[in-house]
Structures are given as structure tokens and as C-alpha cells.
Amino acid sequence: MKTVQDHYEARVASGRIKPDPAQREALPAFERIRAALAEPPKRGLFRKAPEPPKGLYMWGGVGRGKSMLMDLFVDTLNVPARRAHFHAFMQEIHSEMHRLRGEGVADPIKPVAKAVSDSVKVLAFDEMQITDITDAMIVGRLFEHLFEAGTVLVTTSNRVPDDLYKDGLNRQLFVPFIELIKDRLEVRELASETDYRQDRLAGAQVFFTPANAESRKQIDAIWEELTHGSEETLTLHVKGRKLELPRYHNAMARASFYDLCGKMLGPADYLALADALRVLVIEGIPALSRHNFNEAKRFVTLVDALYEAKVRLIASAAAQPESLYIEGAGSFEFERTASRLREMQAAEWGANEG
Incomplete structure (x- = not known):
């Protein structure tokens, strides 16, 4: 099976993209996840399911190629993956939570998270940013459930994790989610000089x-x-x-x-x-x-x-x-x-x- 680096170099060779040193340096972070997910499950009655690989939080300026690398990574996966813009994903989460509340479910976060984790192994997000207090108040619990279910998160952002929801209302309630990101994801900058x-x-x-x-x-x-x-x-x-x-x-x-x-x-x-x-x-x-x-x-x-x-x-x-x-x-x-x-x-x- 081709590696993420193989796919990148193929695009360079075809002229679809220009080679970029910072992008090439970022490729092993994606390949680490792809390779871990490609490992066949070990057989045996009492064998414990392998721990999911640590995810990735890649940040950097606009136009540096984060989204392109994410596309390339998702194209190499052999497990169910969901590629989405973070804002659109959160809108869907709110909509589903609203529907479940209408059906009498008092705390819909857990069933919503289960529906997501049952459908995909990898969540690949573009442009994680938190500007809405309603997002800020639920992402921590939502992603705790997703991580517990073994869902792997790979996301891009224009901001370092510590700057998410910066100066937001009741930000102290959001800080545990930042710590969760740092614990469960490799945080890496894509420091390309070119926009x-x-x-x-x-x-x-x-x-x-x-x-x-x-x-x-x-x-x-x-x-x-x-x-x-x-x-x-x-x-x-x-x-x-x-x-x-x-x-x-x-x-x-x-x-x-x-x-x-x-x-x-x-x-x-x-x-x-x-x-x-x-x-x-x-x-x-x-x-x-x-x-x-x-x-x-x-x-x-x-x-x-x-x-x-x-x-x-x-x-x-x-x-x-x-x-x-x-x-x-x-x-x-x-x-x-x-x-x-x-x-x-x-x-x-x-x-x-x-």
C-alpha cells in the first residue's frame, strides 16, 4: 500500500502541486496515523483491541497547504473516514441534539457521539475554530466520548490550541478541551513560508x-x-x-x-x-x-x-x-x-x- 509520502510525491511529479519543504516535513505525522490504522487486527480469543493511534492537530497560516495534505491523507486510508469542515460538523451535531431533545432525550451528547463513532474510524476536520459559546460548551464532552470509542481525530486550524475560543465567554469551562487536545493529539505547526x-x-x-x-x-x-x-x-x-x-x-x-x-x-x-x-x-x-x-x-x-x-x-x-x-x-x-x-x-x- 502506498504511503502518504508516495501520494505527495506522485502529485508533485504530475505537476498538481509544487514541492514544499514544510509540507514534506509534515508528511510523517500523517503517515504515522495511516500506517497504524492499516495494521491488520491481531487474531485470538483474548487479544485486546489495539489502542488507536494518537491523532493530529496541524496549525498554520491560511493557504499553507493544510487542507491539501488532509485530502491526501484521507485518500490513503483504508478505514471509514469522515472529511468535513469543522463548522459544518458542529452544526450537524447541534441539529441532531435538538432532534433528540424533542424526542425526550435529556442528555443527547452520548448518543450523538455514539452515532458518529459507529459510522467512522477517523474524523478529518478543516479549520477547527471555536467562536460560538454553544460549541464551546459541548465539544469537551462530545470528544471525550469519541476518543473513548476509539475515534481518531485529525484536524487543521489557523490557531494554536491555546488560542481556541480566545477571550470567549466562560472560557474557563472550555480550557479542559484544550488540554484534551494536547493529550490526545500531536500538535504540529505547518510553517510554510508560502501562502x-x-x-x-x-x-x-x-x-x-x-x-x-x-x-x-x-x-x-x-x-x-x-x-x-x-x-x-x-x-x-x-x-x-x-x-x-x-x-x-x-x-x-x-x-x-x-x-x-x-x-x-x-x-x-x-x-x-x-x-x-x-x-x-x-x-x-x-x-x-x-x-x-x-x-x-x-x-x-x-x-x-x-x-x-x-x-x-x-x-x-x-x-x-x-x-x-x-x-x-x-x-x-x-x-x-x-x-x-x-x-x-x-x-x-x-x-x-x-
Whole structure:
């Protein structure tokens, strides 16, 4: 069976990725886990099941290749694994806990954890970060149950464990989870000097007008460069509703203006979206006026959420930002949105985040 290093070097040889010394140094940490999980179980009536390998917490700046290495690692596994964005996973956990409480289960964490551990051996998360107190209050108990069941956790993050939920409400109740991470996971920095995601977009056009076939062709090329053709569906659970992004990969999503602003979405949806993403592609932004006032209001709210979260925006639109909304109620207020859209086109936008 091929090692994680074998898969990495094959991608280098094919030209899909560029060799990076820091990434190569990180490969043995992934291979240690893959090799341990690949060991056949020892036979015998009284043989104890082997201890699961220690997991991995890999942190580092945005765009250093953490998600790519995680994908490569999961591709090498021969055991059931779940690859998910941490935020989306926690949304699912909250949704399932809410359902069980509705059925009269007083403490749903244990059955929820059992359902997860019964379905997978490895949980592979992108971008572990805790910003919500509801997440902070349950992750400790949730992962204690998962670890007890032998689930192996491999996760990436932009922060060292000690900075998770930093300055959060009642943080002292969260600190035991940080200690649990340090005990059950190998903590390792991916200290690459290159921000590959930013490099791919630096100096590139990211706002295309008009929204026509040529714009779509150029966005297709950027999307292929960012995702290497790998896509999945991201489902966010917001206040009991589902927000689905069918085209998603490694904290990057692609959607139409109608998907995001033509439906009955609100601030909570856009905040969840901004929290889950680092790059968003929006296609087909129309001219805005009194005729699509509600859609325009949603677009303003969406841009505000993306701006505050420093999400990289790639878009196609009927006109440049300053000319998108030139008449009708709301056109004056849109000047701030236009200014933000212009600022978000800068090559260095979001470069220093995380």
C-alpha cells in the first residue's frame, strides 16, 4: 500500500502541486496515523483491541497547504473516514441534539457521539475554530466520548490550541478541551513560508463584468486552479434550517447570486456562511434597483458579513461596483457596499488573516 509520502510525491511529479519543504516535513505525522490504522487486527480469543493511534492537530497560516495534505491523507486510508469542515460538523451535531431533545432525550451528547463513532474510524476536520459559546460548551464532552470509542481525530486550524475560543465567554469551562487536545493529539505547526491560496489570486482579476460567457470561462479557470476539480456539498444548519452549497471545497464555495440572495436568507445565514468560508465565488450579480429591492438588501447584508470575516470574494456582475445600484431606494446606502466590493478586490485582501 502506498504511503502518504508516495501520494505527495506522485502529485508533485504530475505537476498538481509544487514541492514544499514544510509540507514534506509534515508528511510523517500523517503517515504515522495511516500506517497504524492499516495494521491488520491481531487474531485470538483474548487479544485486546489495539489502542488507536494518537491523532493530529496541524496549525498554520491560511493557504499553507493544510487542507491539501488532509485530502491526501484521507485518500490513503483504508478505514471509514469522515472529511468535513469543522463548522459544518458542529452544526450537524447541534441539529441532531435538538432532534433528540424533542424526542425526550435529556442528555443527547452520548448518543450523538455514539452515532458518529459507529459510522467512522477517523474524523478529518478543516479549520477547527471555536467562536460560538454553544460549541464551546459541548465539544469537551462530545470528544471525550469519541476518543473513548476509539475515534481518531485529525484536524487543521489557523490557531494554536491555546488560542481556541480566545477571550470567549466562560472560557474557563472550555480550557479542559484544550488540554484534551494536547493529550490526545500531536500538535504540529505547518510553517510554510508560502501562502499558496493567496499566491493563486495575487494580481489576478477577481471581479468580472459583464456577467457573460467570457466571465464564466475565466472564473472556471480560477475555480479549477483553486480546487483541482474536487467538489462536494457543504450543508450548514442555521436556526433549524439547511443552507446548502453544492459546490464546495476546502473552505471555498461557488454559487449564483440567486442561490444566495434570491432566496429567503437572512443575517444569521450569511454570518454562518462567512464563518465557514475563506473564498466565495458569486456569479451573475444583476443590476440592482427598486425592482429587486429585497435581493439587493440581502446582497448588502451578505457583503457586510464577508467583509467583516475577511472572506476572499470572486464575482461576476452586470457592472462595476459603483454602477451596480444607481437608482431607487437603497442606492445611496449601497455606496458603502460598492466601496467594500472595491476594497475586496485588492491583491492583499485577507492575506494576513488567521
